[in-house]
Amino acid sequence: MADQQHEWILRLGDDALVLAQRLSEWCSHGPALEEDIALSNIALDLLGQARALLTLAGQREGQGRDEDALAYFRTDREFRNALLVELPNGHFGDTIVRQMLFDQFAVLRYEALASQTVDLELAAIAAKALKEVRYHAAHSAQWVVRLGDGTEESHQRVQESLNVLWPYTAELFEDDAVSQACAEAGVLPLNGSFTARWTEQVRAILDEATLTCPESTALLTGGRSGKHTEHLSYMLAEMQVLQRTYPGAEW
Amino acid sequence: MSAPKTEWPLWEVFVRSRQGLSHKHVGSLHAADATMAISNARDVYTRRQEGTSIWVVKAEDITASTPSDKDVLFDPANDKVYRHPTFYDLPDEVKNM
Numbered sequence: 001m002a003d004q005q006h007e008w009i010l011r012l013g014d015d016a017l018v019l020a021q022r023l024s025e026w027c028s029h030g031p032a033l034e035e036d037i038a039l040s041n042i043a044l045d046l047l048g049q050a051r052a053l054l055t056l057a058g059q060r061e062g063q064g065r066d067e068d069a070l071a072y073f074r075t076d077r078e079f080r081n082a083l084l085v086e087l088p089n090g091h092f093g094d095t096i097v098r099q100m101l102f103d104q105f106a107v108l109r110y111e112a113l114a115s116q117t118v119d120l121e122l123a124a125i126a127a128k129a130l131k132e133v134r135y136h137a138a139h140s141a142q143w144v145v146r147l148g149d150g151t152e153e154s155h156q157r158v159q160e161s162l163n164v165l166w167p168y169t170a171e172l173f174e175d176d177a178v179s180q181a182c183a184e185a186g187v188l189p190l191n192g193s194f195t196a197r198w199t200e201q202v203r204a205i206l207d208e209a210t211l212t213c214p215e216s217t218a219l220l221t222g223g224r225s226g227k228h229t230e231h232l233s234y235m236l237a238e239m240q241v242l243q244r245t246y247p248g249a250e251w
Numbered sequence: 252m253s254a255p256k257t258e259w260p261l262w263e264v265f266v267r268s269r270q271g272l273s274h275k276h277v278g279s280l281h282a283a284d285a286t287m288a289i290s291n292a293r294d295v296y297t298r299r300q301e302g303t304s305i306w307v308v309k310a311e312d313i314t315a316s317t318p319s320d321k322d323v324l325f326d327p328a329n330d331k332v333y334r335h336p337t338f339y340d341l342p343d344e345v346k347n348m
Contacts, residue, residue, distance in 0.1 A: 032259070032281060033280075033281075033295075034280050034281060034282065034291035034294065034295055035291075037291075037294045037295050037298075038290070038291065038294040041294050041298060138290075139290060142286065142287070142290065146283070146287075
């Protein structure tokens with residue numbers, strides 16, 4: 001039970017950390033100054049969530065690992081994020097579609113976490129994060145609509161982004177022994193219980209964006225058990241190089 | 252990413268701060284429409300808890316007085332000292348005047 005507690009908090013923390021790192025790659029490369037700042041703000045929000053969650057995961061684990069130990073001294077196989085958030089940024093449309101698909105899920109997950117009363121520390125982190133991810137969700141949905149319902153080219157390009165990213169979404173709703181234990185403890189309902197609302201909300205956004213919801217039932221999965229795409233290792237190499245070269249370095 | 256064919260229009264941003272009673276001009280930004288302008292203004296100008304309310308106005312919708320009219324518009328008030336609101340003692344209770 002204690003192991004599993006640590007495990008499900010790691011999943012939350014790693015989703016936030018890995019997506020924060022990905023989005024921060026946009027810093028100074030955004031399509032417009034204003035959007036550059038928006039993406040950087042979102043990256044920083046996610047990083048803040050990751051810090052709180054990984055700190056808590058470290059405490060629950062009880063092995064003396066803090067947020068930095070968890071972020072910088074685990075290998076890719078030890079990361080528990082969903083595959084969707086580790087995928088490369090691609091073009092702006094790819095990033096925005098990935099963000100919309102994840103944000104819609106993150107809002108539902110944090111809503112549930114914030115309203116449970118079993119784990120109050122986790123509820124407090126979720127309540128703070130919820131305000132942030134609601135803004136992220138509004139921002140990404142707005143952009144998906146603009147691009148989908150924009151020019152012929154922007155429509156075509158985000159439709160392609162959606163087709164490529166869609167098979168990665170099913171992993172978010174998968175359940176296993178860890179999420180079942182989490183649900184039995186009353187902390188978070190089964191991931192599968194979010195599917196209907198998520199699908200409804202995402203379809204509404206896609207309809208407004210005049211995009212076609214892919215029919216694919218392919219399931220790309222493995223992140224929760226540490227089986228990642230090759231992209232994560234490259235990302236971690238860059239993220240971790242300094243701490244691994246000079247352990248404990250501060251500035 | 253290829254460069255946009257046309258620049259987004261310019262918007263002037265006004266933010267009401269926590270203690271402030273009125274919206275103050277804080278700067279400008281580019282956005283495709285009003286919704287995006289509010290969204291961008293939130294990200295660019297209120298990151299450090301500056302604001303409680305945002306107005307955006309299309310820069311082209313603002314009519315400004317021309318600098319060359321400065322003398323005609325403003326100088327005549329200079330020598331009418333009796334109009335200058337400097338002769339009154341304001342009670343301390345009046346905080347915002």
